Every structure is written in structure tokens, then in C-alpha cells.
Amino acid sequence: MNSIQIDSPRPMGGRKISVASRVWNTPSLLVGGLMFAVLIGLAVFIPFISPYQPSEQNLSAFLQHPSAEHWLGTDQLGRDLFTRLIYAARTDLKIMVLAEIIPFCTGVFLGMLAGYYGKWLNTLISLLTDTLIAFPFYLIVIIVAFASGAGERGIYITFMLVGWIVFARVVKGLSASFREQEWVASAQTLGLPGVRIILRHLLPNVLPQAIVVLMTDMIGLLVAIVTLGYLGIGITPPTPDWGTMIADGRSFITTAWWLSAVPGLAVVYTGIALSLVGDGLADLWRKK
Amino acid sequence: MMRVSKTLNKSSGGAVSGSWLIWAVIRALVVILCVMTAVFFIIRIVPGDPAKMILGEYSTPEAIQKMRHTLGLDLPLWEQFFRFVKTLFTQGDTGNSIIAGTSTRALIVERAPVTLLLIGMACVLAVVVALLLAVLAATHKDRLADHLIRVIPTITLGMPVFWVGLLLILLFSVRLHWFPVGGIGEGWTGTLYSLTLPAITVAFSQIPTLVRSLRAQLLEVLESDFVVTLKAAGIPSRVVLFKHVLRNSALPTLMLLGVNISYLIGGTLVVEQVFGIKGIGSLLFSSIAKRDFPVIQGIALYCAVSVVIISLLIEIISWWLDPRTRGKQ
Amino acid sequence: MAANTVLQVEALSLAAKSKKLVENVSFSLGKGESLGLVGESGSGKSLTLRAILGLLPRGIEQTGGVIKSDVSSAMVFQDPRGALDPLCPVVAQVAEVIYYRQKASRKASRIQALELLEMLGLPDSLKKSDRYPSQLSGGQCQRIVIAMALACKPGILLCDEPTTALDVTVQRQIIETITSLQRELGFAMVFVTHNLAIAASLCPKLCVMKEGQIVEHDDTLRLLQNPTNPYTRMLLDSVLPLPELEGSEQ
Numbered sequence: 065m066n067s068i069q070i071d072s073p074r075p076m077g078g079r080k081i082s083v084a085s086r087v088w089n090t091p092s093l094l095v096g097g098l099m100f101a102v103l104i105g106l107a108v109f110i111p112f113i114s115p116y117q118p119s120e121q122n123l124s125a126f127l128q129h130p131s132a133e134h135w136l137g138t139d140q141l142g143r144d145l146f147t148r149l150i151y152a153a154r155t156d157l158k159i160m161v162l163a164e165i166i167p168f169c170t171g172v173f174l175g176m177l178a179g180y181y182g183k184w185l186n187t188l189i190s191l192l193t194d195t196l197i198a199f200p201f202y203l204i205v206i207i208v209a210f211a212s213g214a215g216e217r218g219i220y221i222t223f224m225l226v227g228w229i230v231f232a233r234v235v236k237g238l239s240a241s242f243r244e245q246e247w248v249a250s251a252q253t254l255g256l257p258g259v260r261i262i263l264r265h266l267l268p269n270v271l272p273q274a275i276v277v278l279m280t281d282m283i284g285l286l287v288a289i290v291t292l293g294y295l296g297i298g299i300t301p302p303t304p305d306w307g308t309m310i311a312d313g314r315s316f317i318t319t320a321w322w323l324s325a326v327p328g329l330a331v332v333y334t335g336i337a338l339s340l341v342g343d344g345l346a347d348l349w350r351k352k
Numbered sequence: 353m354m355r356v357s358k359t360l361n362k363s364s365g366g367a368v369s370g371s372w373l374i375w376a377v378i379r380a381l382v383v384i385l386c387v388m389t390a391v392f393f394i395i396r397i398v399p400g401d402p403a404k405m406i407l408g409e410y411s412t413p414e415a416i417q418k419m420r421h422t423l424g425l426d427l428p429l430w431e432q433f434f435r436f437v438k439t440l441f442t443q444g445d446t447g448n449s450i451i452a453g454t455s456t457r458a459l460i461v462e463r464a465p466v467t468l469l470l471i472g473m474a475c476v477l478a479v480v481v482a483l484l485l486a487v488l489a490a491t492h493k494d495r496l497a498d499h500l501i502r503v504i505p506t507i508t509l510g511m512p513v514f515w516v517g518l519l520l521i522l523l524f525s526v527r528l529h530w531f532p533v534g535g536i537g538e539g540w541t542g543t544l545y546s547l548t549l550p551a552i553t554v555a556f557s558q559i560p561t562l563v564r565s566l567r568a569q570l571l572e573v574l575e576s577d578f579v580v581t582l583k584a585a586g587i588p589s590r591v592v593l594f595k596h597v598l599r600n601s602a603l604p605t606l607m608l609l610g611v612n613i614s615y616l617i618g619g620t621l622v623v624e625q626v627f628g629i630k631g632i633g634s635l636l637f638s639s640i641a642k643r644d645f646p647v648i649q650g651i652a653l654y655c656a657v658s659v660v661i662i663s664l665l666i667e668i669i670s671w672w673l674d675p676r677t678r679g680k681q
Numbered sequence: 682m683a684a685n686t687v688l689q690v691e692a693l694s695l696a697a698k699s700k701k702l703v704e705n706v707s708f709s710l711g712k713g714e715s716l717g718l719v720g721e722s723g724s725g726k727s728l729t730l731r732a733i734l735g736l737l738p739r740g741i742e743q744t745g746g747v748i749k750s751d752v753s754s755a756m757v758f759q760d761p762r763g764a765l766d767p768l769c770p771v772v773a774q775v776a777e778v779i780y781y782r783q784k785a786s787r788k789a790s791r792i793q794a795l796e797l798l799e800m801l802g803l804p805d806s807l808k809k810s811d812r813y814p815s816q817l818s819g820g821q822c823q824r825i826v827i828a829m830a831l832a833c834k835p836g837i838l839l840c841d842e843p844t845t846a847l848d849v850t851v852q853r854q855i856i857e858t859i860t861s862l863q864r865e866l867g868f869a870m871v872f873v874t875h876n877l878a879i880a881a882s883l884c885p886k887l888c889v890m891k892e893g894q895i896v897e898h899d900d901t902l903r904l905l906q907n908p909t910n911p912y913t914r915m916l917l918d919s920v921l922p923l924p925e926l927e928g929s930e931q
Contacts, residue, residue: 194379195386198656198663200618203636207652210640211395211405280509287512291622294514295637310515321522328515335510343506493739575739577763584734584756585778585829596766603768675813676767 086348093344099337107153116144118151118304130322139309139323140316149330152304157334159216159299160286163223164278170224171231172274176262178232179239189236193229201226205288210297219289219298227285234277238270272349279342283335290331306331373668380664387656391446391649392436396429406450406643422450423645446653447646449639456650459635466536467631470547471620474554478616479605482559483598486566490574491593501567505560513619517553517626524549536629550627557619558612565608566601573600603670610666614659685712687836687869688733688754693746695728695737695893702741703728703893710837715863715870717880717901719916720890726873729890730756730839733871752836752869755829757859759842761822762814770811771825772798778832797828801858820851827858837869844879856883877916881905889913 087093106113121143128138137145178189196204205222212218242248251261292298293307301308306327313323395402403419404411420426424435439447445457452459489501525533537546573579574597582592624633632651639647688710695703703725710716718726731737733748734756758764766774775794779785785793795808801824806812814822823843830838840859844852860883863870874880880887880901887904889897889912897910908914 191382191386194383195390197614198383198387198659199390199652200614200616200621200655200659202618202622203652203655205618206621206636206640207394207648210648211402213405283510287510290512291514294512295622295625297640307512310512310518314518317518317522318526321526324515324518325522328512328519331512331515332507332510336507339506339509577758577760578766580731580736581756581758581764581826581829582766582774582778583736585833586753586782587777588781591777591781596769599768600766674768676815 090344090348092340093348096337096340096342096344099333100341103153103157103334103337106150107157110147110150110154114144114147114150116147118148119143119302129320137320137322139312139320145323145326148304148309149306149327152306152309152327153330153334155299155303155305156286156289156307159219159289160282163220163289164227164282164285166220166224167227168231168274168278171228172235172267172270174228175232175235175274176239176266176270179236180243180258180262180266182240182243186236189232193232196226196229201284202288202291205292206295206297209292215298215300219292223285223288227281230277230281231274235270235274238273239266242266242269272345276342276346276349279338279345283338286331286334286338290327372671376664376667380660383660384657387660388437388440388653391653391656392433394649394652395645402645406645440653445646446649449644449647451639451642451644456647459647460632460650460654463630463632463635466543466547466629467620467624467633469543470550470554470624470629470631471616473544473547473551474558474616474620475609477551478555478558478562479609481555482562482566483605485559485563486570487593487598489563489567490570493571501563505564508556508560511557513553513557514622514626516556517550517623520549520553521627547629550623550629553623553626554616554619558616561612562605562608566605569601569604569608570597573597603674606666606670610663613662613666617655617659686710687712687750687752688871689747689749690729690733691747691749693729693732693748694744695725695732695741696744697741701744701893703732705746706890706893706895707746708888708895708898710869710871712836713863713867713869714886715872715884717884717887718871718873718890719875719877719880719887721875724890725893726890727759727841730841730871730873733837734839750837753833754837754839755831755833755835756839756841757823757826757830757843760846761819761826761843762846764826765814765822767814770813771817771822772807772811775825775828775832778829782833794828794832797831798825801828801831803828818851819847820855823847823851823855824858827855827862831862831866835868837871838863840870840872840874842874845874845876852879859883877919889916 130137139145139148174189178186204226208222208225209218212221248261248265251265289298290305290307290310293305294311296308296311298307299305309327310324313320313325313327316323403416403423403425407415407419417426424432427435436446439445443455443457445455445460448455449459485501485504489498492498521533524530531549532546536543574593579592579597582596583589620631621633621636623629624631625637628634632655636648636651638644639651686709690709691707693703693706694701706725706729708716718729720726728737728741732743733750734754737743765771769777772791772794775797776787776790779790779793780787783790783793798807799805803821803824814825817825827843838859843859844855847855856879859870862868870884872880872883885901887897887899887901888895889904889910891912897904897908897913904913905917908917
């Protein structure tokens with residue numbers, strides 16, 4: 065089903081059936097988790113798996129077809145494609161996770177404030193999101209990434225500026241409906257301070273949904289990182305990155321099409337893994 | 353990135369007509385003002401000196417000072433903003449191009465038609481295909497067709513749009529020779545022909561989100577009471593589906609398009625780059641390569657303002673088409 | 682009196698996956714007769730109606746029993762506004778039913794539809810301009826729904842809580858409309874409600890349903906005077922004061 069379904073929040077608690085058995089009964093979570101684990105495992109252990117270095121050139125063995133020696137062949141500079149692919153996973157996945165931390169926290173925090181307190185704060189935050197959302201996502205990403213200078217730093221700044229919107233919107237909706245619930249009113253009449261209600265009661269309720277959204281959003285972020293790399297305003301060579309790999313392979317699309325196709329497939333593979341994990345988590349929390 | 357679809361949440365039959373419209377317009381105007389401010393700050397908010405970026409790392413301090421003066425960066429911030437707003441309202445753009453010297457507006461207007469055509473084609477294509485798939489999935493709920501269609505978003509969510517474009521070029525242009533590899537053909541038919549593959553690429557990036565929301569939308573309508581009434585009254589289910597259910601799903605589809613239009617424009621800019629189409633996208637990338645800040649700002653401004661206006665128009669159109677908002681007479 | 686039976690339900694069972702929703706429900710209905718199905722929400726009475734109509738909600742299946750009927754049936758729903766296509770003018774909706782059901786021309790269908798609406802006491806203003814469900818009151822919408830049902834020329838009218846969503850004053854008018862139409866057109870009726878008083882005033886025979894089963898099935902008067910089942914007694918006690926019971930014996 066739709067992974068951004070907004071379930072009406074309800075108080076946490078209730079019987080805790082063994083977590084392991086519930087995870088076991090959610091196949092998409094298992095499959096997605098496994099796919100992701102394989103990728104991480106490869107990225108961690110690649111120095112022991114591959115005899116090559118990611119930037120090790122061998123001009124006598126350029127543009128080779130896949131073979132036992134070079135599992136996915138070599139590129140125009142004779143670099144082993146498989147090795148580069150996995151080292152690129154290191155770069156891209158690391159940036160994907162790091163770049164998502166700050167937007168996730170700000171988005172959830174602002175969303176809770178706007179949804180819980182409403183009024184002028186809500187108006188202000190929705191004005192801000194409406195303004196930022198008017199800019200086409202790729203347009204603003206490209207401009208900010210360019211203006212803050214190509215490379216990792218540019219990517220972090222870009223997503224710090226625009227990445228929080230998705231979370232703020234979802235969490236705001238959840239928090240606003242949460243506020244309507246009676247036990248919130250009763251907690252207020254008991255004199256609990258707003259901060260306490262937000263941190264102790266609201267946060268645990270919105271977090272599951274926010275994490276589900278995080279999974280889908282990470283896919284979008286990864287695709288954006290790769291797109292920036294492809295356009296030459298993201299990760300700069302020689303650091304291996306899927307986007308620059310696709311861009312480099314473009315010139316050889318008639319003779320060695322896999323140079324562009326394989327890094328793209330790696331992005332798709334990661335996307336499927338994260339998507340399954342997101343769907344699985346949504347299922348898991350809906351069942352409870 | 354996904355966006356949560358808006359739903360029709362108007363009160364049924366209240367006297368909302370005039371005041372609602374005025375508020376919507378005021379809101380859009382305020383957002384447009386915010387967009388203008390954001391465009392002004394877009395090159396100032398990030399670290400680094402724009403003048404230095406334009407001239408490169410190794411330029412002389414005098415040249416940088418001169419460039420700062422040309423760009424007005426040596427003035428106090430409020431005066432810069434005043435000048436920015438003045439140009440905006442007198443010339444309708446963000447100043448002259450540093451490289452070409454012509455007005456930003458002229459540059460954008462020259463490139464706009466092909467981009468708009470591409471967006472239009474992609475929109476039509478995306479809606480038609482998404483509707484077909486969504487109808488198929490919704491009418492075969494929990495059967496094979498539905499399961500297959502529901503897997504599509506999971507797989508395609510992680511597909512970079514430029515990569516899809518490359519693969520399509522590889523398959524249809526390089527291997528099958530059905531379409532040109534890039535560029536724009538001669539005349540109307542040539543233009544449409546050469547834009548087909550790019551339009552498919554842009555549409556491809558939109559279809560998963562559209563199918564997902566439309567399927568949910570159709571299921572909601574299919575399971576509503578009036579469908580049962582019509583079926584119970586003996587109206588053929590084919591008529592119920594294509595007349596009543598689709599008509600009821602049309603407005604939410606329009607709203608959904610409004611929400612996605614900004615994403616669609618962004619995708620189009622990138623796809624233009626892949627297919628070598630001389631539209632707004634290629635103008636953006638060439639301006640980035642030449643560090644032509646006013647043009648970059650102009651593109652951002654025009655795109656964002658169009659998005660706000662299109663969203664407002666869609667809101668007004670769906671309000672106008674929906675009899676539920678007309679109230680009791 | 683049940684020589685010319687129009688509807689026979691035998692041991693009907695309905696289930697969603699493994700959950701039993703309706704079990705072993707049987708009753709029959711003669712020409713022009715009325716039967717009340719009474720019970721709390723979730724007792725399976727609406728589902729029984731949907732089964733008779735042949736339009737079970739998705740995911741619910743008939744697991745046993747037979748439904749025999751040689752006449753057509755039509756249905757009136759609980760929520761009149763939800764039962765009409767919000768984007769289609771009401772007259773067109775009624776006309777559409779006549780067009781497909783009676784194979785009349787488009788023009789003749791519309792004329793017939795307008796006649797039906799007049800018969801149901803809807804205002805003339807409907808003829809002049811296109812009106813949408815949202816522009817009508819709940820009671821008016823319910824009359825449109827009844828018109829659509831009548832346009833099918835039904836042998837049996839299935840009423841699924843047709844008055845629950847309406848104001849009390851409108852409830853009465855709708856019930857009067859239904860009874861007078863029944864007298865005029867002579868269709869049989871199954872009337873589903875949780876309101877024992879309404880059922881008793883409309884139908885000479887009652888079935889009381891609880892948790893998917895019929896717990897009591899008898900003539901209305903006898904059932905009201907000597908309820909054998911404790912659940913019926915409870916329902917009776919909750920309807921105080923008792924309505925004009927005499928009205929039920931026609």
C-alpha cells in the first residue's frame with residue numbers, strides 16, 4: 065500500500081508480542097533488510113574481496129568485457145568496474161545517511177511544533193514550506209549545490225536547506241490530529257508542560273511514521289546525489305560515485321553500454337531495498 | 353521525493369464561494385513574494401563570494417572588486433534588495449546576463465516553448481498511462497494484475513531519471529534506430545518526434561507516484577455507496593466505471609498533478625540535459641558552467657512563480673468544476 | 682398466504698475469510714408482503730440484503746445456502762447523499778437507470794424520470810436546472826434514491842435503514858412515502874433497521890438478528906407480546922414508550 069499513509073496516531077503501549085516473531089512475519093522487511101545488509105557487507109569488506117584499488121588505472125586493459133578476472137569488465141581507464149562500483153557505494157551510502165540526519169531532526173521537530181502549537185507558528189512554517197516547495201526539487205538542489213561549491217559539502221548544505229520539508233509536512237499533520245485526542249487535553253489540564261507532552265508523548269507517536277517516510281526520502285536523496293554527480297556538481301572525481309560513473313560511461317554507450325547501466329542498477333537495487341524496508345516497517349507498525 | 357496528496361476537503365454546500373477565492377489568491381501572492389525574497393538570497397545564503405565564483409579562484413582582487421560592483425554586491429544588503437525588487441518590477445526579471453548582456457527574461461522566453469511542450473507531452477502521457485494502470489489495478493484488486501502494478505513504484509522509485517533517459521536512448525535510438533539520439537527535429541512533426549523519447553522519460557518518473565495515488569483514489573470511489581446504488585439499479589458495470597467512477601476520480605487526479613507539477617518541471621530540466629534539448633534546462637546548465645548568476649536566478653524565479661500560479665489555477669478550476677462547492681440554491 | 686412466494690432465503694451463510702458474519706439465515710417473502718429485519722449494528726442484517734441483491738462487498742463470500750427469487754429487486758440505502766454520484770445531476774441519474782433498465786430512449790427516460798420525481802413529491806425546480814446531490818436536503822436525496830429503485834420496477838424493495846441518517850420529521854415522511862408507494866405498486870419489501878418501533882409499525886412480520894443469526898422470527902404482534910428470546914426482550918425494553926402497535930395490523 066501507500067507508504068506515506070497517515071494513520072491516525074494512537075497512544076503507544078499495548079501487548080508486546082515478541083519483536084523477533086513480528087519481524088519474521090513481515091517478509092518485505094526481511095527481504096529489504098537482507099538486500100541492504102548484502103550491500104553494506106560488500107562495501108565494508110571490499111578491500112578483502114577485490115585485489116584492485118578503485119582508482120587503479122591499467123591503460124593496457126581498458127574497456128574489457130566482463131570476465132573471471134574483472135567481474136564486470138573495466139572502464140575506459142582500465143579500472144575494475146566491480147571494485148569501483150562497491151567503493152562508490154561506500155561514498156554514496158555514507159553521504160546519503162549523513163545528509164539525512166539534520167533534515168530529519170529539524171523536519172520532525174518543526175513539524176511537531178507547528179502541529180502541536182498551531183496558530184502563527186503553523187502559518188509561518190507552512191509559508192516556508194510552500195515557498196520552498198514552489199521551487200522544483202531538482203532546480204533548487206542543482207542551484208544550491210552549485211552555489212555552495214561542488215563536492216560533499218555542497219550536498220550537505222543543499223539538503224539541510226530543503227530536505228526537512230517532507231518530514232515537517234507529514235509530522236505536522238500527525239501532530240495536529242494527535243492534539244485533538246482527549247488524553248492530550250487531559251494531560252494539559254493536569255498541568256504537564258508542553259515540552260514534556262511533545263517529547264514524552266508526541267515524539268514516540270510520530271516517530272514510526274516519520275521513519276517510514278525517511279526510508280522513501282533516502283531513496284530520493286540517493287537519486288539526487290547520483291544526479292548531481294552525473295551533472296558534475298556533486299561528488300568530484302577521482303572519488304568513486306555512481307553518478308560520475310554513469311556520466312563517464314555515456315561516451316561509450318554504443319560499445320560498452322554496461323559502464324552506464326550497471327551503476328544505475330546499483331542505485332535501483334538500493335532503492336528497492338530501502339523501499340521494501342519502508343513498506344515492511346509500515347506494515348509492522350500498522351499491525352501492532 | 354513523495355508528496356502527500358491533497359484531498360478535496362471543502363465543506364459541502366456552505367457559502368464559501370467568494371471569500372475562499374480571495375484567500376487563495378492572497379496566499380498565492382504572499383508565497384510569490386516569499387519566492388522572490390528566496391531568489392534574492394539564494395546566492396547570498398551560501399558560503400563563498402559570488403564574484404569570486406564567477407571569476408574563478410585565481411583572479412586579481414581588482415577584478416573581483418569590479419565584479420562585485422557590477423553585481424551590486426558592494427552595496428549594503430537593503431539597497432541590494434531594493435535594486436533587485438526594482439528590476440523585478442520594472443523589467444520583470446533578475447537583471448541582465450553577465451555573459452550575453454541581454455535581459456534574462458528574453459533568454460528565458462526564447463527557450464521556454466520547447467520546455468513547455470515537453471512538459472505538456474509528458475503530463476498527458478503520464479496521466480493517460482497512470483490512469484490505465486490504476487484502473488486495471490483497482491478493478492483487479494488483490495489479483496495478479498494488481499500485484500504486478502503495485503510492485504512498479506517499489507522498483508522505479510530508485511531510478512534516476514537521467515539514467516532512464518540513457519537506457520531509452522540506448523534501446524530505442526542506438527539499437528533500434530526508432531528515434532534520434534538527441535536534439536530537435538525540423539518543423540512541427542520533427543519537433544514532436546524528437547521530443548517523444550524525452551517525454552516518455554519524464555513521464556516515466558511521474559507514473560509510479562501517480563499510479564499509487566490514483567489506485568487508492570479509484571478504490572475509494574469504487575467502494576463508495578453510490579457505485580453500489582448504480583450497480584444495484586442495474587447500470588452496466590462498464591458504464592459505472594467509465595462514466596461515474598472515472599469522472600469522480602478526475603478532480604483528485606488534477607489536484608495530484610498540481611502537487612506534482614514542481615517535481616515534473618525539475619525532472620524535465622535534467623532530462624533536457626540528457627537529450628541535448630535547447631530548453632530552459634540547458635540554459636540553466638550553460639549558465640551554471642559560465643557562472644551567470646542573474647540568469648540562474650531568473651530561471652529559479654520563473655519556474656517557482658509558474659508553479660505557484662499553476663497550483664492556484666488548478667485549485668480554482670477544481671473548485672469551479674465541483675458541484676459540491678456550489679452550495680444549495 | 683405465502684402461496685406466491687417472491688423471495689426464498691434458505692440457510693444463507695456469509696463469511697469474510699474465516700470469520701463468519703451471517704449464519705444459517707432463512708426466511709421467505711410473499712408477493713406484496715413486508716418483512717422487518719431488526720438487530721443491532723454488525724448483526725449481519727445489511728449483509729443479508731446485499732446478498733439478496735447479489736452485490737456483496739469485496740472480500741465477503743457466500744459460504745452456504747441458496748437465495749431463490751423470480752422477481753427483480755432494488756435497494757434503498759442508509760446514507761442518501763453517499764448513495765448518489767456527487768458529480769452527476771440527480772435527474773440524469775434517475776433517467777440513466779430507466780435508460781438501461783427499461784431500454785427507453787434518452788429523451789423518454791428523462792420524461793419518465795421527471796414523472797417519477799413528481800410522484801415522489803420532489804419540487805418542480807428540479808426540472809428547470811440541473812441539480813446535484815449536494816444541493817438537495819437529505820430527505821430529498823433519499824427520495825431520489827427511492828426513485829432510482831422504483832425505476833427498476835422492482836418486485837422486491839430492499840430497504841437498508843433508509844431513515845437512520847435523516848431528521849426525525851423527515852423520517853416520518855419517508856416512511857409514509859414508502860408505505861403509500863407499496864400500496865400503490867404492490868412490491869414486496871424487506872425493511873432492515875435497528876429501530877424496533879419503525880419495523881413494527883411497517884411490517885406484519887419480524888426477524889430479530891443477533892451476531893449473524895436469526896434469534897426470533899414471528900408475526901409482529903405475537904413477537905412484541907410474547908418475546909421468547911432474551912435479546913428480543915432487551916430490544917423491546919429499550920424502546921419505551923411502545924409505538925402505536927395497532928398500526929402494524931393492516
